Amino acid sequence: MKYYCSKLLFLLLIIFSVQIMGQQRGTLRGLVSDSTSGESLPYGNALVKELGIGASTDANGFFLIPSIPANNTYTLLVSYVGFRTKTLRFVVQPNKVTHMDIELSPSGVELETVEKIGTRVMEENATDIGLQRISMKDLERQPQGVELDVFRSLQAQPGVQTTGDVSSRYYVRGGASNQNLVLFNGVTVYNPFHAMGLFSAVDPEMINSAEFYKGGFTAEYGTRLSSVLDLVTKDGNKNQFGGSATASLLTGKMLIEGPIPNGSFIVTGRKSTSTEVLKKFLNKSAPFNFYDASFKLNYTLPYPDAVSKFTAFGFLSYDEMVDDSPLKEDFNWSNNIFGFNWFLAAAESPLFLEIGFSYSNFKGELLPKLSNSRPKRNELTDFTMKMDFAYVYDSKDEINLGLYFSDLDTKLFQQNELGGIYDVSGKGSNIVAFAKYKMLRFDNFGLDAGIRYNMAGYSKNGGGAIEPRVSMTYRFIPQVAFKASWGIYQQELITLTDDDDIITLFEPWVITPGYIDPSKATQYSAGLELNLLSELTVQGEVYYKVIDNLATINKKKVFPTDNDFVAGDGESYGLETMVNLNTELINLTTAYTLSWVYNTVDGWLFHPRYDSRHSVNVSLEINMGAGWIISGMWYYSKGRPFTQTIGFYDKFSPIDIDNPGSVASAYFPYTMLGDRNLGRLPDYHRLDVNVTKKFDFDFIRCQFSASIINVYDRANIFYFDRDTGEQVNTLPFLPSATIKIEL
Amino acid sequence: MKITFGLLALLTLMVVFSSCEEDILIKGEFRQKYTLNGIVNGDDSTQFVSILQNYDVEGIDPSINEENMFISGAYVRMWYKDTVYILTDTLISITKQNGQLDEVGIYYTNDFKPAFGERVEIEALLENGRRLKSYTDVPKKIDFVLDEVGVDESAREIPGPYENKFELAWSSVSNKQFYRPRFKIIYDRYFAYDDTRRYEEVPSEYIESEGEYIPVYSGITQGGAGYFSLEALDIAMQKISEGMPVKSGFRIMLLQVEVTIVDQFLAAYYSSSGNLQDEYSISLDKSDYTNIEGGFGIFGSKIIQKTSFTLEPDYIKSFGYNPFYE
Structure with missing residues (x-):
């Protein structure tokens, strides 16, 4: 164990001692949140207008745009579905991280005929194959059925199969249901179901964001073969x-x-x-x-x-x-x-x-x-x-x-x-x-x-x-x-x-x-x-x-x-x-x-x-x-x-095992099965x-x-x-x- | 908006076209198979074997089949020690569930009674050349463990030292055999019109459900003990004369314990035949255990070991009965 720790520390030392001499450039870091609740807004967009570069916010609402030429004033457009796009002016300091807390206001339902949809910024080089990001807003818009359910919403994703309406268990790209990892703030939930698998046990009201990997999940995720939620x-x-009540x-x-x-x-x-x-x-x-x-x-x-x-x-x-x-x-x-x-x-x-x-x-x-x-x-x-x-x-x-x-x-x-x-x-x-x-x-x-x-x-x-x-x-x-x-x-x-x-x-x-x-x-x-x-x-x-x-x-x-x-x-x-x-x-x-x-x-x-x-x-x-x-x-x-059924036979019923002569008469019809599935x-x-x-x-x-x-x-x-x-x-x-x- | 309505129309069309009922190919191609069933009896010299063929019916309800599926004319042999026994087929009468008599075919021999721990093999050669084979090891003897409560067997009386339940344990050198204990109160009815020896089985427990007592019997287990609650014994004792006002016409002899010992194959077959699934789980394809090479069915063996206990005379008398031994 000591061996591994010392190796790790050595590696960290090397990594963080590396200084990329990006002269006169700085980094912009932002935390995007809802102005009414302060809740972070995951998977939103931030775009530096003049440079045409941008980033998406992560699950915690953070974005990071490095390598911005310093000491110039730029325009930052921050957008999110259902919120008014915000325009900000900023200047980054050379070789420093400039932090901004950005609050977006929801578009008022009663004021507008149609909610504004935030401008989408394309992360051109994002390595996100197999990844589907689902926000609470996305969930709410889907048909809810009896109960709004995160797992059932996954069933609409390509590559996700079910075995019927009864269960919200899901099967991803040919994997069994126990090959799916469900994380709750990074902690494994081992049986995330209510009522025999009919519903997810995680209340969607509590969820801010969901990242669903159908495959190809990267090295930080492990312990399962098929998918990560x-x-x-x-x-x-x-x-x-505040509070809410739902029935x-x-x-x-x-x-x-x-x-x-x-x-x-x-x-x-x-x-x-x-x-x-x-x-x-x-x-x-x-x-x-x-x-x-x-x-x-x-x-x-x-x-x-x-x-x-x-x-x-x-x-x-x-x-x-x-x-x-x-x-x-x-x-x-x-x-x-x-x-x-x-x-x-x-x-x-x-x-x-x-x-x-x-x-x-x-x-x-x-x-x-x-x-x-x-x-x-x-x-x-x-x-x-x-x-x-x-x-x-x-x-x-x-x-x-x-x-x-x-x-x-x-x-x-x-x-x-x-x-x-x-x-x-x-x-x-x-x-x-x-x-x-x-x-x-x-x-x-x-x-x-x-x-x-x-x-x-x-x-x-x-x-x-x-x-x-x-x-x-x-x-x-x-x-x-x-x-x-x-x-x-x-x-x-x-x-x-x-x-x-x-x-x-x-x-x-x-x-x-x-x-x-x-x-x-x-x-x-x-x-x-x-x-x-x-x-x-x-x-x-x-x-x-x-x-x-x-x-x-x-x-x-x-x-x-x-x-x-x-x-x-x-x-x-x-x-x-x-x-x-x-x-x-x-x-x-x-x-x-x-x-x-x-x-x-x-x-x-x-x-x-x-x-x-x-x-x-x-x-x-x-x-x-x-x-x-x-x-x-x-x-x-x-x-x-x-x-399939391929025929029937009379199956011996061994109820009266004390009477071996019962093999002559104790039978019930039984189905013979063909080759499996x-x-x-x-x-x-x-x-x-x-x-x-x-x-x-x-x-x-x-x-x-x-x-x-x-x-x-x-x-x-x-x-x-x-x-x-x-x-x-x-x-x-x-x-x-x-x-x-x-x- | 045009796009929206166009898409909605497309969706509706898809729905209309795909809502029609479809034929489902529930059944695959029928394949002829055979079953062999036999339980080698360690308690008797008559051994029975049945050979049947499978069948198909119109639809998926097999109970409509009226045909007798017994296959006669097979060459059926059993090997026990160094001797081969040939089983012959015959017809025997049975009473069907609806009370009608019926004749069914069976293969039998009455030439050997296998001993504890011996192997018996079987081979059936059908007239069409198909061969069904299997074997069983007759269970090994068990030893009842009688010192659980620290008293000698001869002095053992029930209820005696037992407070809530009676338990009898046993030990065996084999872990490939399974047990089903049964407890029977053996008694005589000595009325002028009915002078017969009978028994009343004591379940492990009675449970009360909606005013009725439902008996719970021990199934086949690997465990080395059987039990009944003394409350179950009380209820069984009462049931002996249920509806009979004259209790003195009953004479209680003893409590007999019969442990049916079955080999591992019969035990596995027994467990796979029972519905032991919980009330809510649904499993589509139940496993169908067999140890018959070339077909379906079971070839197993059983042997019964018995021991007996006396019931305390005062206990017997408390029900108004007479004790046989006093």
Whole structure:
């Protein structure tokens, strides 16, 4: 350990002692926020008008524009969707970082017929292949259904598949659902679902921004093979106390926020109020009861040029399903997350430093009572400490270094059908160092090359793994950019669930057992981005992903001594296109995905259930003015795989095992299955519409949304009940409404 | 605005064209398969085996099949120690669920009773040349552990030293066998019109649900113990004479413990046949366990080991019954 630390310190010394002698040039750093709340505005735009250079704000609202000729006065245009564009004059000091706090005013709903859309600034060399940035504003505009949900909004992205309306679990570019990393202010949420996966447990009211990597994620992200959803929560209103209350058919929730000296706080709470609407999802009633709560408290030291911000946050969620009948089992599961961060943007140097400590705990339990089920219990505790450094050179190049230490403890107790007890405890520490260099010195070329080195792994075979990652962008002409990425990814934590279980309540996490190597994915992607008009963007990406040692539940396990997992292989490839037309009146996005997914387990090659050859999502939002927004979303996907019935046989019923003569007569008809997932269900399609009206009553802001899911009542098949032959469909025509009141 | 309406019209058209119901190919190509089922009985010299073929029906409801799927004429042999036993097919009468008599085919031999721990192999050669093979190891003997409460077996009486539940443990040299304990109160009815020996099974527990007592029995487990609550024993004792006003016509003999020991294959088959999934999870493709090479079904073995306990005379009398041993 000492060896690694000394090497790291030496590296840091070299890096920060490098002085790029950019004579008479300086750096502009800005923090863009909402003038009414002080909330930072992620993914906004800053443009130096005279130089034609600019930058986007990051998830924390910061932007950095280096290498600006010093001592001249320039015009800075700062814009954000739904806010008035602000024009500022500034001068940068030579070889210094000039810091600006920039507040944007929201465009008043009642004053204008149509909200202004901020001017878009193109980051010509941004290495962002596979990355989708979603702001809360984007989320609110989509059809909400029963409950506004971050995860369900991801399902509209090309390359993201689902297995039906019931679950908000998602599958990215051929990866299983447990290969998706969900981060809450940088901390892993292990089970981010309510009610069997029907809804996300993270309240969208709390979210300020979301970055979603479908692949090609760079070296700072790890521990999963397929995707990263990085959720950053709001800081809370820095200017005044406020709150909101929202009611839907499923939940009631509240938000309170306000200023504290040099900082702010925000607290949200949500609780299920009625689960009646869930009958539509499950075709039966389920006695769910759930809540979630989150908070964030931040304090910024009052330095004029530097930003030194301390943040404490937490996220708690709890679900239970308690059945009155002693013959039916009970369930409960919870997430508890607490974190502390210190963020520093240095005064005299374009250096960013972030240090964080976090605790994430997941517990899940099945209490069988007197049902046929067997008791199950899973607990996972994750203590993580991390340090991230970023330094931006005058050349615009950037270097990032990080050191992560995560100590994980998993406990799994479960009984199999034969009463055999598994009491498996796993403990491991993942120590990771990463370094990456972002070459952004050329206006038309960007490169992000990095490496993750797992000094120690959670699992027996996980240490020593090296995960190189490269992502690049080359813009031929201002309207056309070529992007590509390559990377190796390792995953050492897996869930003991089967993706053929279309609904599962118990999804235990375990560290990859020693008898198989950790899963490893190699991802390749390449794409073109066409910025034909200022309002029209066309994107196309192709990807290829291979997964080795794909930890798959051992379906042949019958004896306690049999292994829980077997190592399989996975392969997926496809093409994704997206066309986005964004004007002041309408926002139209069309996404198409052509994809293939193959898994090989025990020598059998098959398509997993989330393999859909063609998917189309069309979303249209019309800003009618005067606070009226109409939106619609149409989903289409080619039929998903299922296993066909190839005949029937009379299966011996071993109920009377004391009577061997019963083999003559104790039979029941049983379905014989064909080769796995060789059949295809009918195509899936659905149209959702949403109407939102914003209006003010004196000092109260109101938002009323009415949604209809499955407008034309398409009978999309969920599954066939093999015992009854019944076709079970997904959501039927379902109207719902939400009202939100803000103070 | 024109663009908007154009797009909306396009969307509507797409919806109209794709809303039509589609045929779903639920069923794939039918393939002929065979099943062999047999439970080698360590408690008897008669061994049965059934061989069936699979079938297809119109639609997806297999219960409409009326055809007898038994396959006769197969050459079925069992190997036990150094001897080969040939099973012959015959028809036996059974009573169907609707009460009607039916004849079903079965292969049998009544020539051997396998001992604890011995291997039995089977091979069935069908007339079309298909071969089905398997084997089973008859479970090994278990030893009941009787010193749990520190009293000698001969002195063991129930309820005796037990406070809430009675538990009997056992030990075995094999970890590849599974157990199902059953507890039976053996009693005589000695009425003039009915003089028979009967038994009342004691479940592990009774649970009360909506005014009714529902028995909970032990399933097949790998665990080395079985139990029943003394409350369950009380209820079982009452059930012996349920609805009968004259309690003195019952004579309670003993409590018999029967542990059915099954081999690992039969245990696995048993567990895969049961619905042990929770109420809300949905798994599409249930696993279909078999140990038959070349087909489906199960070839396993079982043997029962018994021991008995006495019930305290005073306890028996408290229900108005007579004790057999006093």
